Amino acid sequence: MLPKRVARLRRxxxxxxxxxxxxxxxACGSKRGSGEGVNDTxxxxxxxxxxxxxxxxxxxxxSFRPIRQMYDTLVRYKxxxxxxxxxxxxxxxxSPDGKxxxxxxxxxxxxxxxxxxxxxxxxxxxxxxxxxxGAAAQSQMIYYGDVFEGFAKNEGDATGSPVYxxxxxxxxxxxxxxxxxxxxxxPDAFGLTSLSISSPDALKKYDxxxxxxxxxxxxxPAYATEHPTGTGPFKFDSFDKTNNxxxxxxxxxxxxxxxxxxxxxxxxxxxxxxxxxxxxxxxIDGYDFPSPADYNSLKQAGDQVLIRPAFNILYLAINQKNxxxxxxxxxxxxxxxxxxxxxxxxxxxxxxAYAQDQFLPNNVAGHTNSVAKFDYDPGKAKQLLADxxxxxxxxxxxxxxxxxxxxxxxxxxxxxxxxxxLKAVGIKVNVVQEPWNGGYKDDVxxxxxxxxxxxxxxxxxxxxxxxxxxxxxxxxxxxxxxxxQIFSALSTAxxxxxxxxxxxxxxxxxxLISQYVPAVPLTxxxxxxxxxxxxxxxxxxxxxxxxFATVSKG
Amino acid sequence: xxxxxxxxLLQVIPTLLVLSILVFAWLRLLPGGPAxxxxxxxxxxxxxxxxxxxxxxxxxxxxxxxxxxxxxxTGDFGSSLASGDSVLAxxxxxxxATIELSxxxxxxxxAFGIPLGYLAARYHGRFLDNATVMTTLVGVAVPVFxxxxxxxxxxxQKLGILPPSGRQDVTIDATHLTGFFVLDGVLTGEFxxxxxxxxxxxxxxxxxxxxxxxVIVRITRASVxxxxxEDFVRTAESKGLTTTVIRQRxxxxxxxxxxxxxIGLQTGLLxxxxxxxxxxxxxxxxxxLMSEGIARRDYxxxxxxxxxxxxxxxxxxxxxxISYAIIDPRMRVR
Numbered sequence: 004m005l006p007k008r009v010a011r012l013r014r015x016x017x018x019x020x021x022x023x024x025x026x027x028x029x030a031c032g033s034k035r036g037s038g039e040g041v042n043d044t045x046x047x048x049x050x051x052x053x054x055x056x057x058x059x060x061x062x063x064x065x066s067f068r069p070i071r072q073m074y075d076t077l078v079r080y081k082x083x084x085x086x087x088x089x090x091x092x093x094x095x096x097x098s099p100d101g102k103x104x105x106x107x108x109x110x111x112x113x114x115x116x117x118x119x120x121x122x123x124x125x126x127x128x129x130x131x132x133x134x135x136x137g138a139a140a141q142s143q144m145i146y147y148g149d150v151f152e153g154f155a156k157n158e159g160d161a162t163g164s165p166v167y168x169x170x171x172x173x174x175x176x177x178x179x180x181x182x183x184x185x186x187x188x189x190p191d192a193f194g195l196t197s198l199s200i201s202s203p204d205a206l207k208k209y210d211x212x213x214x215x216x217x218x219x220x221x222x223x224p225a226y227a228t229e230h231p232t233g234t235g236p237f238k239f240d241s242f243d244k245t246n247n248x249x250x251x252x253x254x255x256x257x258x259x260x261x262x263x264x265x266x267x268x269x270x271x272x273x274x275x276x277x278x279x280x281x282x283x284x285x286x287i288d289g290y291d292f293p294s295p296a297d298y299n300s301l302k303q304a305g306d307q308v309l310i311r312p313a314f315n316i317l318y319l320a321i322n323q324k325n326x327x328x329x330x331x332x333x334x335x336x337x338x339x340x341x342x343x344x345x346x347x348x349x350x351x352x353x354x355x356a357y358a359q360d361q362f363l364p365n366n367v368a369g370h371t372n373s374v375a376k377f378d379y380d381p382g383k384a385k386q387l388l389a390d391x392x393x394x395x396x397x398x399x400x401x402x403x404x405x406x407x408x409x410x411x412x413x414x415x416x417x418x419x420x421x422x423x424x425l426k427a428v429g430i431k432v433n434v435v436q437e438p439w440n441g442g443y444k445d446d447v448x449x450x451x452x453x454x455x456x457x458x459x460x461x462x463x464x465x466x467x468x469x470x471x472x473x474x475x476x477x478x479x480x481x482x483x484x485x486x487x488q489i490f491s492a493l494s495t496a497x498x499x500x501x502x503x504x505x506x507x508x509x510x511x512x513x514x515l516i517s518q519y520v521p522a523v524p525l526t527x528x529x530x531x532x533x534x535x536x537x538x539x540x541x542x543x544x545x546x547x548x549x550x551f552a553t554v555s556k557g
Numbered sequence: 558x559x560x561x562x563x564x565x566l567l568q569v570i571p572t573l574l575v576l577s578i579l580v581f582a583w584l585r586l587l588p589g590g591p592a593x594x595x596x597x598x599x600x601x602x603x604x605x606x607x608x609x610x611x612x613x614x615x616x617x618x619x620x621x622x623x624x625x626x627x628x629x630x631t632g633d634f635g636s637s638l639a640s641g642d643s644v645l646a647x648x649x650x651x652x653x654a655t656i657e658l659s660x661x662x663x664x665x666x667x668a669f670g671i672p673l674g675y676l677a678a679r680y681h682g683r684f685l686d687n688a689t690v691m692t693t694l695v696g697v698a699v700p701v702f703x704x705x706x707x708x709x710x711x712x713x714q715k716l717g718i719l720p721p722s723g724r725q726d727v728t729i730d731a732t733h734l735t736g737f738f739v740l741d742g743v744l745t746g747e748f749x750x751x752x753x754x755x756x757x758x759x760x761x762x763x764x765x766x767x768x769x770x771x772v773i774v775r776i777t778r779a780s781v782x783x784x785x786x787e788d789f790v791r792t793a794e795s796k797g798l799t800t801t802v803i804r805q806r807x808x809x810x811x812x813x814x815x816x817x818x819x820i821g822l823q824t825g826l827l828x829x830x831x832x833x834x835x836x837x838x839x840x841x842x843x844x845x846l847m848s849e850g851i852a853r854r855d856y857x858x859x860x861x862x863x864x865x866x867x868x869x870x871x872x873x874x875x876x877x878x879i880s881y882a883i884i885d886p887r888m889r890v891r
Contacts, residue, residue: 044728051849055641138611145600216611220636220857228641244642245650245736247841248727268727272839273849276706280721281839284713445590449602480602 042557044266045538048278048290052271053249055223056231056239057211058199059132062145064547067196068291069249069269072551073115074199074233077106077125078190082542082550085314085366085465087190091120091200091234092178095193101185101500104193108176112258114202115238122172127203129170129180131212139221140214146197146463150188187472187497187505191464196548205232236262236552247271263540263555282306282535288556289534289541295353295412298531305536310355313527314364314545315410316470317352317459319421320447320522324483326398326454333391335520338455339377340384341428342421348526351417356528361513362471364527366545368502369467369509374517384428397431401447401456406439409530409547410459417525418457451480464546467509468497475521482521489515562875569871573864577629580863581622584856590614591638591854625860635857639849644861647846653736654724655842658834659827661758662766667820670770674777674816675809681782689774696771701830705764705837712760720757722839729753761838765830769823776819780812787811814885821877825870 053066058074061067079090092106112120132147138158141148153165168181192198201211209226216222226232231239236259237251249269253262270287272278278290279297283304293301298308321338323329344358360377363370388394402418411417415436422432435453437443447456458481463469468476476493478485492515496508532543540553592600592608600608609615613624628635634644677689713721725731725738731750734741739758742751784790785808793803831844839845843862850858 041728046727052640054639138607142604142608142611145604148604220612220638221641222636222643223641244640244647245654245733245841246723246725246727247839270723270727272722273845274722274836274839277709277722277837277839280709280714281723284717284721286720286723286726444600445602445605449605 042555043264044268045264045551045554045556046268046270046287047551048272048281048287049249049269050271050273050275050278050291052247053242053269055227056242057223057227058197058201058233059135059147060140060143060214060223060227061197064291067547068549069251070199070231070233071196071235071548072237072251072267073231073235073239074196074201075112075235076194076196076199078194080194080464080544080546080548082553083312083544085191085462085545087194090194091125092193095190097185097190097500099500101189101498102183103179103181104189106178106180108178109258110176112234113256114205114234115232115254116202116205118202118204120200120234121175122178123175124203125178125200126170126172127206128200129167131206132198133165133167135212137212137214139216140212143214143221144197146192146195149463150186150192150195150198185498185500187468187499188464188466191466194464199233201226202232202234205230234258236260236550237267240266257552260552262552264551267551282533285535288538289532291532291547292407292409292530293533294407295531298354301533306533307536307538308531308533309541309543310353310529310531311543311547312366312545313355313357313529314366315459315461315530316359316362316364316527317410317417317457317525318362318474318522319525320453320456320458320481321520322447322451322453322455322481322483324451324480326396328391328393328396329398329454330484331391331393332518332520333387334393334396335523336377337384337387337391337393337428338425338430339520339523340380340387341430342424342523342525343379344525345379347417347420348528351413351420352526352528353412353531354529356526359524359526361517362474362522362524363467363509363513364462364470364545367462367465367467367470368506369471369496369513371510371513373510374514376517377520381424381428388429394429395431396429397433398425398454399433399435399452400425401435401437401443401453403439403443403457404436406443408459409461410526410528411457412528414457421457448479448481451483456481462546467505467513468493471509471512471516472497475516484519484521486519486521489519489521562879565875565878569868572871573867576867577626577860577864578622580860581625582618584854584859585614585618585621587854591856634861637850637858638855639853639858644857647858648843648861648865650736651841651843651846654738654840655828655831655835655844657737657739658758658761658765658840658842659824659831661762662827662830663769663820663824665762665766666770666773666823670773671777671813671816674774675781675812677774677778678781678785679804686778689778693771693774696767697775699767700833701764701768702833702837704767705761705834708760708764709838719760720753721760722757722837724757724841725750725754726757761834761840764837765827765834768830769820769827772819772823773816777812777816780815781808784808784812810884814881817880817884818877821873821880824873828866828869 049065049068051065053069054061056070058070075091077090077092078087078095081088091109093109094107096105108122114120134155135141141154141158151165151167152163166182166184166186168183171179173179206226209230210224211226213224214221236254236257238254240250240252242249251267253265272281275294281287282290293308301308321329321335328334348356348358361370361374388396400422403414406414418434422434425432437446446452460470472493475489477490492512496505496512499505499508534541537556539555541549592605613621636643637647673689677686680686709721712719729750731747732745734744738754739751742748742754790803790807793807831842832848835842835844836848847862
């Protein structure tokens with residue numbers, strides 16, 4: 004019996020082997036699919052999957068990257084800078100009180116579904132955002148909430164009274180947006196990817212507002228998942244979830260310079276090391292945020308490490324709530340004097356990082372040299388601590404783990420360097436490490452358990468309010484102080500309409516903040532993007548707003 | 558036999574119920590929640606609280622559990638917080654990838670593991686035996702992700718003969734029917750797509766198969782050595798049976814019993830190994846789905862995946878028991 008079974012097994016194995024051989028032989032025969040030429044397809048390694056493709060429901064870089072290629076905004080940021088330039092609008096003018104913006108629109112622009120772009124389409128988009136219904140949908144509109152504060156009917160808890168009032172389509176090429184109050188973030192915020200203009204027809208046809216909720220989760224409508232329709236240089240082709248790739252194709256009817264490659268594929272590779280190896284093997288043409296530790300080996304392999312201009316800030320926050328000694332400004336100054344920021348920028352952060360004396364990168368209006376400076380001086384730090392009677396200071400220092408952000412590639416190392424500096428001036432430090440997604444942000448921002456913690460911010464657009472307004476504009480458990488002078492300086496600055504008035508108001512606020520030391524500004528550091536040596540035309544953006552239409556291969 | 562199988566299947570229900578409570582409670586007791594991950598970097602505490610309220614995560618945990626159980630019983634596992642897709646659809650899409658990889662890994666491990674283990678025992682104490690013991694010791698000790706990175710470095714980066722990660726070249730434009738890429742290529746006649754999928758399969762299958770391979774070799778070797786000492790082997794020898802018959806019918810067959818248990822256990826562990834292997838090789842299967850879910854505290858997805866993993870484990874155990882009955886006739890009688 005057994006020999007018979009063994010014989011049968013052998014037969015099966017032989018058939019299997021023959022099958023495998025046939026497949027591999029046949030493989031040599033057929034060649035298909037790659038006929039359009041490798042240089043017409045650009046493959047970019049993405050670190051995560053996009054949430055969906057409706058610009059208004061997104062706030063993360065992985066979703067924005069494909070969205071930016073498919074959509075246009077009224078104004079946009081000039082390649083490689085934070086300055087504004089025309090996009091769908093060729094001109095934009097505020098009224099003297101800053102409560103209305105008149106846009107002159109580009110002519111002859113068509114959405115990907117062939118419908119015309121005009122003032123009515125612009126108003127349709129703004130009205131859609133303002134009138135959005137459902138707590139689920141509203142809760143996803145992070146950037147709309149930041150800029151316009153409220154909806155026609157607020158259904159979430161946290162939204163305020165709406166800044167947006169109405170939109171008038173005067174004629175096909177003139178749209179006027181009326182506001183309830185002037186907003187300092189404008190016009191820069193009109194360039195936010197979230198505020199991209201969608202085809203009204205497609206929005207209606209694919210039920211775009213219908214974000215539904217079942218149990219503890221959301222589902223997005225067909226517009227957001229399968230039919231994003233903008234005016235950009237690339238059109239949506241597919242999101243292959245089996246293979247985890249997003250494929251876009253060239254929009255041959257684009258109003259501006261046509262995209263140089265016919266096909267743009269975003270291949271989702273969550274593991275950083277895997278992205279690096281795929282680039283080395285040539286299966287992708289580039290990827291975002293290479294680890295600073297890899298810069299040299301990437302360059303040696305001939306790849307181009309493109310350094311973005313720094314547009315972020317890393318700070319050491321001081322929470323005044325738990326330890327009364329921290330309410331003494333001398334103690335906070337001593338902490339700032341104790342930290343060797345130059346050393347930190349040089350040793351713990353990527354090439355191009357610089358030490359900070361304020362909470363604004365140097366390319367944002369409001370950055371000023373007249374801030375109070377506390378350059379590294381351990382002697383002075385000790386003296387101030389003694390003057391304040393705080394020589395026995397013990398501080399709980401919260402440091403995040405399992406995270407890298409553009410402003411802090413390795414928070415644990417940075418935390419260790421700061422701890423050493425503080426110990427050197429006699430401060431006892433009790434380091435508490437917590438995973439970023441495992442309660443860190445809750446503990447430091449919501450409950451405020453800490454005395455000190457590390458955090459940072461990447462700017463969304465070149466407005467000082469987006470940085471210091473966000474940090475110090477109101478009382479927060481992250482910092483635990485109440486300083487009406489700073490709060491009012493920031494809200495005054497936010498209400499300025501002309502660029503000059505805005506700049507000087509924010510400079511004053513920067514000075515006030517620097518004197519009060521609510522936190523210690525540490526560094527600004529540039530993240531990088533890497534592409535293979537045969538990739539040309541990618542301009543690194545401080546806002547991570549890279550456009551692939553200008554990119555070619557070969 | 559049938560009654561045995563049915564009884565074992567019924568035992569699965571309480572197991573899954575208890576497990577669902579554990580999984581549910583454990584996920585929610587972890588610090589941090591999905592709202593922060595969902596809203597991203599710019600979320601304020603107020604927005605996170607708002608989101609928790611919308612998601613119902615501010616309710617008592619047992620209320621949440623019974624709501625969850627009610628939905629699951631009606632077949633609604635919810636949609637992923639990360640992608641907004643139905644969790645079942647996500648799992649359905651990723652399942653073939655993991656099966657494709659696991660089957661390959663297991664076939665490699667068994668096809669090479671049993672003969673090697675047997676040969677090592679047969680040449681006990683000689684060079685082949687010593688070399689095998691050493692290699693498999695290393696095989697068990699080297700973490701899967703390290704082996705994965707090493708394989709990629711050598712075969713993809715240095716030699717450039719195999720692709721470093723993914724399941725298929727993204728520029729190949731293949732048609733997908735079943736989600737088993739190798740099979741899809743054969744079915745649609747796109748043999749280059751099949752071949753490309755096979756090339757992508759080799760390195761992850763070796764990495765994932767390394768531990769079961771080493772374990773199978775060692776168990777087979779030990780088991781054969783054991784059985785060789787048994788009285789019935791001596792009896793068979795003294796009866797004058799040929800060595801081939803003794804080896805095939807008496808030694809190998811008896812020695813395979815513990816090996817089949819091991820294979821079963823290893824199949825369950827493959828799913829755990831798949832989390833690492835799939836992450837390293839960017840393999841679009843359940844393992845990488847799970848690791849992405851953990852990073853984002855994607856409760857609906859993790860709940861469904863963990864329950865599925867438990868179900869698979871229980872079923873595999875059942876299959877092992879059945880295979881016992883087939884290999885060892887004595888079990889059928891009992």
